[in-house]
Amino acid sequence: xxxxxxxxxxxxxxxxxxxxxxxxxxxxxxxxxxxxxxxxxxxxxxxxxxxxxxxxxxxxxxxxxxxxxxxxxxxxxxxxxxxxxxxxxxxxxxxxxxxxxxxxxxxxxxxxxxxxxxxxxxxxxxxxxxxxxxxxxxxxxxxxxxxxxxxxxxxxxxxxxxxxxxxxxxxxxxxxxxxxxxxxxxxxxxxxxxxxxxxxxxxxxxxxxxxxxxxxxxxxxxxxxxxxxxxxxxxxxxxxxxxxxxxxxxxxxxxxxxxxxxxxxxxxxxxxxxxxxxxxxxxxxxx
Amino acid sequence: xxxxxxxxxxxxxxxxxxxxxxxxxxxxxxxxxxxxxxxxxxxxxxxxxxxxxxxxxxxxxxxxxxxxxxxxxxxxxxxxxxxxxxxxxxxxxxxxxxxxxxxxxxxxxxxxxxxxxxxxxxxxxxxxxxxxxx
Numbered sequence: 001x002x003x004x005x006x007x008x009x010x011x012x013x014x015x016x017x018x019x020x021x022x023x024x025x026x027x028x029x030x031x032x033x034x035x036x037x038x039x040x041x042x043x044x045x046x047x048x049x050x051x052x053x054x055x056x057x058x059x060x061x062x063x064x065x066x067x068x069x070x071x072x073x074x075x076x077x078x079x080x081x082x083x084x085x086x087x088x089x090x091x092x093x094x095x096x097x098x099x100x101x102x103x104x105x106x107x108x109x110x111x112x113x114x115x116x117x118x119x120x121x122x123x124x125x126x127x128x129x130x131x132x133x134x135x136x137x138x139x140x141x142x143x144x145x146x147x148x149x150x151x152x153x154x155x156x157x158x159x160x161x162x163x164x165x166x167x168x169x170x171x172x173x174x175x176x177x178x179x180x181x182x183x184x185x186x187x188x189x190x191x192x193x194x195x196x197x198x199x200x201x202x203x204x205x206x207x208x209x210x211x212x213x214x215x216x217x218x219x220x221x222x223x224x225x226x227x228x229x230x231x232x233x234x235x236x237x238x239x240x241x242x243x244x245x246x247x248x249x250x251x252x253x254x255x256x257x258x259x260x261x262x263x264x265x266x267x268x269x270x271x272x273x274x275x276x277x278x279x280x281x282x283x284x285x286x287x
Numbered sequence: 288x289x290x291x292x293x294x295x296x297x298x299x300x301x302x303x304x305x306x307x308x309x310x311x312x313x314x315x316x317x318x319x320x321x322x323x324x325x326x327x328x329x330x331x332x333x334x335x336x337x338x339x340x341x342x343x344x345x346x347x348x349x350x351x352x353x354x355x356x357x358x359x360x361x362x363x364x365x366x367x368x369x370x371x372x373x374x375x376x377x378x379x380x381x382x383x384x385x386x387x388x389x390x391x392x393x394x395x396x397x398x399x400x401x402x403x404x405x406x407x408x409x410x411x412x413x414x415x416x417x418x419x420x421x
Contacts, residue, residue: 038300041300041301041302042299042300044297044302045297045298045299045300045302045366046299048295048297048364048366049366052330052355052357052364052366055357056330144298144299144300144368144369147299148368204327204328205328205329205330206327206328206329206330207329207330207331208315208316208317208329208330208331209316209317209331209332213316213332214330214331214332214355217332217355218332218355221354221355221366221368224299224368225299228299
């Protein structure tokens with residue numbers, strides 16, 4: 001049995017860890033509330049944008065726009081959103097796994113990573129992926145302007161023909177306890193995927209100046225809105241994941257403290273019993 | 288009296304306006320247009336400018352910078368990257384931006400800079416005009 005002093009030391013160390021995890025949980029709970037309301041406020045724009053896109057694409061099927069046709073360039077850009085800080089359970093790892101496993105794993109040298117979040121960037125850089133750009137500071141306080149800057153940078157590469165496909169890897173925020181890592185393809189947009197039921201009643205839509213110019217203007221905005229939505233959802237997911245991780249860490253610490261208290265009391269009782277036995281034995285020997 | 292229709296102004300970080308109007312004026316790529324109910328379906332891009340929403344109890348102004356609008360017979364949805372009410376505008380900043388843009392236009396060199404400065408100037412002017420109407 002470990003000595004009383006060892007157990008005591010262990011217990012106080014776990015106690016202070018528990019205090020830290022408890023404080024971190026409180027902090028991320030507050031941050032989660034904030035991030036959650038931002039994510040919810042961003043949703044209407046994204047969904048209207050998506051509807052407008054689907055609607056337009058279903059009406060303009062025969063258009064040959066570079067945003068819509070598959071290019072034969074094998075290079076793929078991946079915008080990967082993780083966090084700058086750890087201690088969030090599997091949050092960062094799950095996003096990294098999307099990249100390492102799945103369809104993008106086959107051709108590592110064709111993948112260019114646009115990293116947002118240091119944790120993910122370090123993880124994939126270690127595995128030999130090329131980091132094309134690092135926007136890690138953005139994740140601390142994502143603004144729409146940041147999403148636009150990233151979107152424009154990636155789109156420029158796409159237009160210049162340096163990359164053939166653009167993907168977005170992030171953690172989507174469903175609710176406080178459920179977050180799902182997602183890999184979605186931003187460009188080229190597959191018309192078949194989006195071509196849902198065409199509403200024939202309203203099929204007569206006029207475009208000014210013309211369809212192609214509208215597509216030119218709307219698709220970048222659509223991409224930016226997706227990136228912005230992903231950023232705010234990722235922040236909410238990160239805090240949600242951290243809150244959960246810290247919650248279970250705190251309850252683990254409490255469990256260990258209870259266990260150690262029991263052991264400590266037993267050790268103390270053992271020591272007392274031993275001392276008593278020794279004294280009695282000594283007294284017996286003298287008399 | 289003209290019929291009323293739904294108007295929505297949506298930006299990435301909030302829904303700026305949602306309500307009923309009988310007419311809405313805005314600045315599109317092809318110039319300023321006014322839309323009444325039962326307009327033909329139209330999608331067009333927006334230029335920096337003032338959007339005037341004619342509600343039952345009067346007109347409201349909002350400033351919209353770049354975006355697009357989807358017009359349906361019974362609904363108009365404006366999707367703007369930036370949109371704000373006049374009372375949210377910092378006039379000092381807008382004036383500073385105007386001066387900066389004008390300066391850049393007079394001593395401009397590259398094409399991209401000129402386009403950018405022009406856009407900045409139009410944004411600043413739209414902002415200033417909106418605050419003056421308040």
